[in-house]
Amino acid sequence: MSSQHPLRLAVVLTLVLALVSAPVLAGVPDPGGSSPASAAAQLDAPGLDDRAGLERWVDETVADQLERHHVPGAAVVLVRGNETLLAKGYGYADLEAERPVDAETTVFSIGSTGKLVTWTAVMQGVEDGRLALDRDVNDYLTDSAVSVPETYPRPVTLEHLGTHTAGFEDVFTGMVADDPAAIRSMEATLAAQRPARVRPPGEFVAYSNYGTALAGHVLAEQYDTTFVEYVDERIFTPLGMTDTTYAQPLSDRLEPRRAIGYTYVDGSYQPHDPVVWTLPPEGGSLRTTATDMGRFAQAHLNDGTVDDARILSPDSVAEMHRRHVARSTAVPELNGMAYGFIEMDRNDERIVGHWGTTPRFRSLLALFPERDVGLFVVYNAPGGHAASFKFLDAFVDRYYPRSDDPLVEPPAGAAERAAALAGDYRSLTISESSWERLLGVTTRTYTVGATDDGSLTTRRLGEETRTWVERRPGVYEERGGSDTLVFRFDDDGRATHLFRDAFAPSTYERVPCYESLAVLQGVVGAGVVAFASVLALWVGGFAWRRLRDRDPPSEGERAARGLLGAVSLLWLVVLVVFLLAWLNFDAEAASPSLALQAGKVLRYVALAGTVAAVGAAGLAWREGYWTRPLRVHYAAVTLVALLFAWQLYLLRVVPL
Known part of the structure; x- marks a missing residue:
């Protein structure tokens, strides 16, 4: 048994209580949330030419971040044109060996920031004439076991894949493995783990790891090679990215320089083995150094060239950086999607880039095309998620501060408009068909309230409550920050969708009240109390009869009580099993535990027992079992069990 097992049980109990009593737990914020600079700061902003001042500011900022966000090590690279303004490591890549981070030599996992390599490669295919962004991807897969089902009349294209508008559900199973030996070919993995198409392509942005991997497979099919071989030859080698690889495990040359991934538990750092990724184009398995990513950034800033090497034409670079998808036609300033790149504009500065998240590493690449400036940061602990965006915000506020003053008070009539927007909004980046939906519902739902x-206020699991002031109807600016909320309305003027300016690759859909977190919490809480009461009466009734020498219950009464007691116990076990799977999601996705496999069977047994309990409740009333209060209790618990099963169905914990 793991030494962390008692901690996990404690966290499970905390989660149950959180589901019952509170909509969110305060924690690490999502992208956005910086403190905007004043108009006067625009005139006094320091310049990047002050190298000493830049390095001093970065040193102080990162040192504070490592301590504040519990991260052992980080690396930062800043480039401008062909020159590197700063490349520096901070803290430790390996705490036990006391090996410091070095920006030029330390090899980090950078997660989905590596997706930009895939989209750069796809654009090379477009340049070569082998690929077209507007063509059905199935046209490129005639000799492959992979295909996109014809769920909707409109086909999925590379344009849809590169802007995350293909309409796939979100899936994670099949993306990781326990051992590199378990990795199958990209074709086999994509064919076996194909997600459902849940909405027509081109309608909404919903981030898709599968979509990027599929694009990499299309590229490999057209060039009759593997994706890894292609990018090694066409991107990494020309750019001199000699320490960048998709290889798993790392080569003997790079392994000694690998940064260890850590989590911060009970005041100490816990090291972890590398995650084994099964979809290289998805980006998870890409390992690189900060300076190698600096060269990649320079290629995109310098019209596709670094030194004498060219990987893209100027037109292709411009095509990748321009906006391809606007999430709101009514609010054109809202960040949208470029091709592969995510718009990350702040303080009226044009910024495109990407961020990456793995279980232990966080990274972010941001390009300022109009400034010819690029920024890359990477951290070796989960606290780097907040740190990376705070670093970007702080950098923009310091060197390119906003010129307008933030809003502080809502305009007239705002209260009525705000009240109409209150409700829960859930990300479309979510599973529609598996228990993974539990993760999406609990972590990717915003509860919007009106003051x-x-x-407006927004709350979400793992994020502090934020307050938003109306800029104009349907557009709200974060108080004390730089983020913006934008709402979409239907023909009747009802809000249907929510967008965050700082999180472009996602769309949040308003959910009906019966799918709200408040209802989920209420039903789960009622279920836990009801089931516990049945078990207490189950045990207490037996003890009471023994102490009072009462007559034993009839066979029918005993069977009815036993049935509801078993159902109550089963539902509580199912709840704990799936909450533990939620906590240990990465491991369960790689290799489902025996407990999870058992839970998947028990959920159907519990459901069948619940249906049987409905009949038993009717029989109890007809035959006059027990006293009237006990019959009412039995019927009430049975009703709660039905509602409990219904909510678990909405979470796909109990698929039908």
């Missing part, structure tokens, strides 16, 4: 003065 008396007409402001």
Whole structure:
């Protein structure tokens, strides 16, 4: 048994209580949330030519981040044109060996930031004439076991894949493995783990790891090679990215320089083995150094060239950086999607880039095309998620501060408009067909509330409550920050979708009240209490009869009680099993535990027992079992069990 097992049980109990009593747990914020600079700061902003001042500021900022966000090590690279302004490591890549981070030699896992390699390769295929962004991807897969089902009349194209608008559900199973020996070919993995198409392509942005991997497979099919071989030859070698690889495990040359991934538990750092990724184009398995990513950034800033090497034409670079998808036609300033790149504009500065998240590493690449400036940061602990975006925000506020003053008070009539927007909004980047939906519902739902003065509040699991002030109807600016909320309305003027300016690759859809977190919490809480009461009466009733020498219950009464007791116990076991799977999601996705496999069977047994309990409740009333209060209790618990099963069905914990 793991030494962390008692901790996990404690966290499970905390989660159950959180589901019952509170919509969110305060924690690490998502992208956005910087403190905007004043108009006066625009005139006094320091310049990047002050190298000493730049390095001093980065040193102080990162040192504070490592301590504040519990991260052992980080690396930062800043480039401008063909020159490197700063490349520096901070803290430790290996705490036990006391090996410091070096920006030029330390090899990091960078997660989905590596997706930009895939989209750069796809654009090379477009340049070569082998690929077209507007063509059905199935046209390129005639000799492959992989295909996209014809669920909707409109086909999925490389344009849809590169802007995350293909309409796939979100899936994670099949993306990781326990051992590199378990990795299958990209074709086999994509064919076996194909997600459902749940909406027509081109309608909404919903981030898709599978979509990027599929694009990499299309490229490999057209060039009759593997994706890894292609990018090694066409991107990494020309750019001199000699320490960048998709290889798993790392080569003997790079392994000694690998940064260890850590988590911060009970005041100490816990090291972890590398994650084994099964979809290289998805980006998870890409390992690189900060300076190698600096060269990649320079290629995109310098019209596709670094030194004498060219990987893209100027037109292709411009095509990748321009906006391809606007999430709101009514609010054109809202960040949208470029091709492969995510718009990350701040303080009226044009920024495109990408961020990456793995279980232990966080990274972010941001390009300022109009400034010819690129920024890359990477951290070796989960606290780097907040740190990376705070670093970007702080950099923009320091060197390119906003010129306008933030709003502080809502305009007239804001209270009525805000009240109409209150409700839960759930990300479309979510599973529709598996228990993974539990993760999406609990972590990717915003609860929007309205205050008396007409402001909005947002709450989400793992994020502090934020307050938003109306800029104009349907557009809200973060108080004390730089993020923006934008709502989409139907023909009747009802809000249907929510967008965050700082999180372009996602769309949040308003959910009906019966799918809200409040209802989920209420039903789960009622279920836990009801089931516990049945078990207490189950045990207490037996003890009471023995102490009072009462007559034993009839065979029918005993069977009815036993049935509801078993159902109550089963539902509680199912709840704990799936919450533990939620906590240990990465491991369960790589290789489902025996407990999870058992839970998948027990959920159907519990459901069948619940249906049987409905009949038993009717029989109890007809035959006059027990006293009237006990019959009412039995019927009430049975009703709660039905509602409990219904909510678990909405989470796909109990698929039908």
